[in-house]
Amino acid sequence: MPKQLYLNHAQLNAEINRCLNCKNQPCMKACPAGCNPHDFIQYAKNNDFDKAVKAITQANPMGQTCGLVCPDKFCMKACTRANIDFSINIPKVQATILEKYRCNNKKTNITYNNKKVAVIGAGPAGMAAAEKLANNGFRVAVFEASDKIGGALNMIPNNRLPFDVIEKDWKFIAQNELISLHLNAFVANPEHLLQKGFCAVIVASGEPNCIDLGIEGEEYSISYLDYLKSPDSYLSSGNIAIVGGGAVATDCAVTARQNGAENVEMFIRRRICDMRITEEERKSLIENNIDLTTMTKIKKISKTNGKLVLYTCKTHFVNGKLEEIEGTTIQRPNFDMLIKAIGSSAPKCNDSENIFYAGDCKHGGSTVVEAVASGKDVAQKVIESF
Ligand SMILES: Cc1cc2nc3c(=O)[nH]c(=O)nc-3n(C[C@H](O)[C@H](O)[C@H](O)COP(=O)(O)OP(=O)(O)OC[C@H]3O[C@@H](n4cnc5c(N)ncnc54)[C@H](O)[C@@H]3O)c2cc1C
Structure with a gap:
């Protein structure tokens, strides 16, 4: 039987109505990307799906992908509901809200700060870094060696993560016109990009071996x-x-x-x-x-x-x-x-002047949500440095 990726209307309602509205929001504390399930579930309960979508995507630009593949060791493990019966299937709720209620609009109100950053790798870490930098006014060029976005996500079997979901997250990220994507663009040496006028380079090249x-x-x-x-x-x-x-x-x-x-x-x-x-x-x-x-x-x-x-x-x-x-x-x-x-494994990578590493190439094989968190953290470092 084909795997059911999303909840239907009745299942979504049933799941969000099981939320106990915990004051201390353990689900949020357990999310590496700082997403707040408590908030997006409360918005969804009130039928305010615009706010629910924003709450997810502002914290996690790869929200739909993570919703389909996040392991149960983060928000679900922390969910208080498990003390009564079983955890809310928060990732599935998240994926369903984005699948049903997200609509993309071009982001035109962000002012370019005259600084350019290069990102190597269009996996989750690179995508998350690009999104955060561009939202803060940086022009971002993403260089990807292969002919498609997603990095290791493309190895996750299609029945768990169809490619169009990765594309939907990327389309949301690429609404920001400060981002450009260059496919089939292998970068042999990040230093060369610094010489070409990028003020910083984020290397998010994953674990290729x-x-x-x-x-x-x-x-x-x-x-x-x-x-x-x-x-x-x-x-x-x-x-x-x-x-x-x-x-x-x-x-x-x-x-x-x-x-x-x-x-x-x-x-x-x-x-x-x-x-x-x-x-x-x-x-x-x-x-x-x-x-x-x-x-x-x-x-x-x-x-x-x-x-x-x-x-x-x-x-x-x-x-x-x-x-x-x-x-x-x-x-x-x-x-x-x-x-x-x-x-x-990946070759050893240590940050050097204006070259920063993010995601699996830095931390070793992890999860999508941890790669996103790492991309966001490194982008924040760049924002604070320039
Ligand atoms: C089979 C499989 C199943 C998985 N299942 C799950 C799961 O269910 N849940 C989960 O959370 N995680 C899962 N993961 C882990 C998750 O996919 C990775 O942790 C995540 O993709 C790492 O993101 P990243 O951006 O750091 O690197 P990657 O996703 O590996 O992306 C790196 C990108 O950089 C590009 N690149 C490399 N070198 C260069 C260069 N010199 N120039 C230009 N581009 C370059 C690569 O082509 C690639 O596109 C799975 C991984 C695999 C392999």
Whole structure:
């Protein structure tokens, strides 16, 4: 069954009417981007959807995207309603309000302050930084290496985050005429942009490198980056192995299964309870019949007659540290593809004069809302410096 992205009218009313109108607004305090669900829910209750939309978008220019993909560890975890029954599905309420009630108007009343800033990367951190700077009078040029906006958001499967939602958030941001977007514009060196007259450069280039397994036979594996960028160009049947137990590995597993793989098995070094995934992601693993092989490490990959053989061993905790159990290596034959999804990395980045870093390239793999918060923070630094 297709995933229901938004609430219908009755569901929206039911959700917002469960809000307890808490005085101390824990939901707002838990949002990295400083969005205030208490306020937008109260506006929605009063049928003032213009104000509800403003309350969301002023704090979070990527509000609809975050509404669809925010994990439950922020506002939902803080929601007081959970003490009675269960948390309000705040992200879904947010996404629904924007989907139904947002209308964009060109922002024409902002005066250009004669200062230009370059932003490298049109992912959530770069987009949020651009929006904040342009709203404060800076002319902002966003340089994006690829041919589309969104960065890592484009790897989130379409059934969780359709591309048109990313576009809707970008259209809202780009209402400000001080922003220009340059696609297919790889920037090799941020210093060059300073020499071209930009007073500051914000680098929001994400984490472009998939972490390797570091084992014999690595060449038979596919990185999650390559796979999720275009799953349709890979095998859509057979037995697929996924290495990793996080949210990205989960996306790979579910995508492979929905694309037609007969069996999808995740190899995870730790326990099920150590998997850093949301309840919804857990549910999707079960609904898609994904096998989980936990406390297991892949030590080597080989290929025989076109099929992959995985050499696995069991792991256990010794004084809190994960170690291999000697003598437990076995061969697991008959795999058609192996996708590695054990994390990503970026080259080290430290701020230097008038060059500032934001988002995942600075803080490591995070979430969209944290990347937005980081972009806003860095934009604020630039605003205060010039
Ligand atoms: C499969 C997957 C699923 C995810 N699921 C979720 C989820 O459900 N919920 C959630 O909150 N988060 C999720 N995330 C994490 C989230 O997408 C990232 O944390 C977020 O996109 C990071 O934003 P960013 O702007 O820092 O970097 P990115 O989104 O990586 O954007 C960086 C951009 O910079 C561009 N760039 C890089 N170098 C250059 C250069 N030299 N010149 C020009 N452009 C350049 C890149 O092309 C890219 O477009 C997921 C990530 C992945 C990979």
